[in-house]
Amino acid sequence: MDDIKMEVHKCMLCHDAPCKAERIIRALRFDNKLGARYLLDFNEHFEDCPYGIDVEKIVSEVSKEDNLISDTSVDITANICGIKLENPFLLSSSVVSSSYDMCARAFDMGWAGCVFKTICLMEINESSPRFSSLRDWDNSFLGFKNIEQLSEHSLEENLEIFRKLKEKYPSKVLIASIMGRNEDEWEFLASKVTEAGCDAIELNFSCPNMEYKDTGVDVGQDPDLVLKYTKAARRGSKLPIIAKMTPNITDMCIPARASKDGGADGIAAINTIKSITGVDLDSLVPEPNVSFKSALGGYSGRAVKPIGLRFISDLASDSSFNGLHLSAMGGVYTWRDAAEYLLLGASSIQVTTAVMEYGYRIIDDLILGLKIFMKQKNYNSLNDFIGYSKLSLVQLDELDRKTILYPKFNYDKCVGCGRCFISCMDGGHQAIKFENRKPILDGSRCVGCHLCKLVCPNEAIGCAVKRIIK
Ligand SMILES: Cc1cc2nc3c(=O)[nH]c(=O)nc-3n(C[C@H](O)[C@H](O)[C@H](O)COP(=O)(O)O)c2cc1C
Numbered sequence: 001m002d003d004i005k006m007e008v009h010k011c012m013l014c015h016d017a018p019c020k021a022e023r024i025i026r027a028l029r030f031d032n033k034l035g036a037r038y039l040l041d042f043n044e045h046f047e048d049c050p051y052g053i054d055v056e057k058i059v060s061e062v063s064k065e066d067n068l069i070s071d072t073s074v075d076i077t078a079n080i081c082g083i084k085l086e087n088p089f090l091l092s093s094s095v096v097s098s099s100y101d102m103c104a105r106a107f108d109m110g111w112a113g114c115v116f117k118t119i120c121l122m123e124i125n126e127s128s129p130r131f132s133s134l135r136d137w138d139n140s141f142l143g144f145k146n147i148e149q150l151s152e153h154s155l156e157e158n159l160e161i162f163r164k165l166k167e168k169y170p171s172k173v174l175i176a177s178i179m180g181r182n183e184d185e186w187e188f189l190a191s192k193v194t195e196a197g198c199d200a201i202e203l204n205f206s207c208p209n210m211e212y213k214d215t216g217v218d219v220g221q222d223p224d225l226v227l228k229y230t231k232a233a234r235r236g237s238k239l240p241i242i243a244k245m246t247p248n249i250t251d252m253c254i255p256a257r258a259s260k261d262g263g264a265d266g267i268a269a270i271n272t273i274k275s276i277t278g279v280d281l282d283s284l285v286p287e288p289n290v291s292f293k294s295a296l297g298g299y300s301g302r303a304v305k306p307i308g309l310r311f312i313s314d315l316a317s318d319s320s321f322n323g324l325h326l327s328a329m330g331g332v333y334t335w336r337d338a339a340e341y342l343l344l345g346a347s348s349i350q351v352t353t354a355v356m357e358y359g360y361r362i363i364d365d366l367i368l369g370l371k372i373f374m375k376q377k378n379y380n381s382l383n384d385f386i387g388y389s390k391l392s393l394v395q396l397d398e399l400d401r402k403t404i405l406y407p408k409f410n411y412d413k414c415v416g417c418g419r420c421f422i423s424c425m426d427g428g429h430q431a432i433k434f435e436n437r438k439p440i441l442d443g444s445r446c447v448g449c450h451l452c453k454l455v456c457p458n459e460a461i462g463c464a465v466k467r468i469i470k
Pocket of ligand 1: 092148149151271299330331352353
């Protein structure tokens with residue numbers, strides 16, 4: 001498959017793609033190689049790509065995949081604070097879930113539910129532009145910054161949307177995200193969204209973009225306010241309450257515990273991380289440039305997944321949260337990202353940036369990829385593996401420091417570029433010689449750090465035998 005990787009990445013993933021192979025190429029793009037093979041049996045007719053992608057080559061490579069999974073019937077139902085989800089995937093509270101039509105379209109396409117864009121009683125005035133991004137070589141987002149606040153609809157408009165959504169989609173899960181400025185507002189909003197028929201409430205203690213002081217992230221960084229406002233929301237509603245935490249803090253367990261003490265049934269994490277994505281070197285203004293000024297804004301997308309995983313793992317490993325639901329988000333693009341969050345202890349998954357970049361259609365590969373993963377591993381339900389990887393996450397002083405795992409060069413795949421040699425020379429332990437354009441390992445110098453494996457552009461370095469240091 002390696003030689004089609006570039007071809008697949010050049011594909012623009014067009015809407016209503018003229019090639020008719022969009023579904024298969026999309027599966028490859030979203031880390032769902034076996035899903036692409038599975039889909040091939042339902043999609044045999046393809047056209048040429050008007051933009052020069054070699055569709056025939058891609059399809060022919062996919063057809064060579066011999067690990068065919070033809071049965072994808074596996075139970076991926078989940079629940080959020082006891083409410084049934086047809087799958088673990090929800091839109092997270094943001095622009096992607098900010099109107100009736102948007103949520104309805106997402107539901108029709110297979111999302112199990114949504115956390116609606118945060119509603120409030122404040123006057124919300126947004127800036128333009130309000131986004132900036134860090135780009136990968138193919139122009140995709142590595143990370144994404146926004147300086148957006150909350151819903152601009154009036155409370156009444158949003159409540160009407162909730163009523164209509166629940167009427168049309170009774171089996172989809174609708175969670176209202178709310179933010180108040182004081183206890184009365186939290187209590188009032190909680191009671192209003194309950195009357196409107198929402199299934200649960202998420203408390204936004206974490207937006208880093210608020211123009212009003214002592215709201216959003218200011219609350220999430222202050223456990224006393226978290227406790228007070230969770231209690232206020234609890235007074236306003238008997239619905240399940242999920243407190244959404246900020247990652248702009250060292251120890252998330254402190255405010256999370258306060259929300260539990262205040263009556264929360266679950267924790268959602270992470271909201272976005274305060275950031276500056278860059279400075280425009282023509283105007284000399286940081287991005288995004290809003291009439292020649294900018295501000296810190298929330299970072300999300302692929303770049304933040306490691307931080308999200310860390311916080312979910314922190315929460316899942318703390319026994320004071322046993323029994324509380326953990327809803328994870330931050331950089332989920334593929335089923336693999338979702339599986340990682342589940343393995344570290346989350347029970348539902350929320351998504352925004354990937355949807356902003358690629359649309360609601362990513363749900364296809366989130367679901368199919370997750371099902372194929374479970375089939376392969378013989379898991380019958382999500383509970384078979386939720387939290388499993390927590391077991392192998394230990395303190396640094398508990399790690400095995402007596403074993404060296406050496407790299408092994410696969411000379412059939414090695415193209416002789418010498419990247420492993422350069423990195424080992426200048427960033428490692430000078431343990432690779434480069435002779436006749438081939439790397440050769442000097443085991444007496446190698447410490448088994450695996451930098452060579454990570455920089456190899458052709459995945460030509462694997463692992464060889466271990467040595468136990470005496
Ligand atoms: C444009 C934009 C608007 C957002 N608005 C909200 C919001 O109104 N309420 C909220 O709780 N989180 C909001 N978020 C945060 C997301 O719900 C989510 O926590 C964060 O983006 C991380 O997930 P992701 O990497 O999948 O985007 C927003 C994020 C973005 C990018």
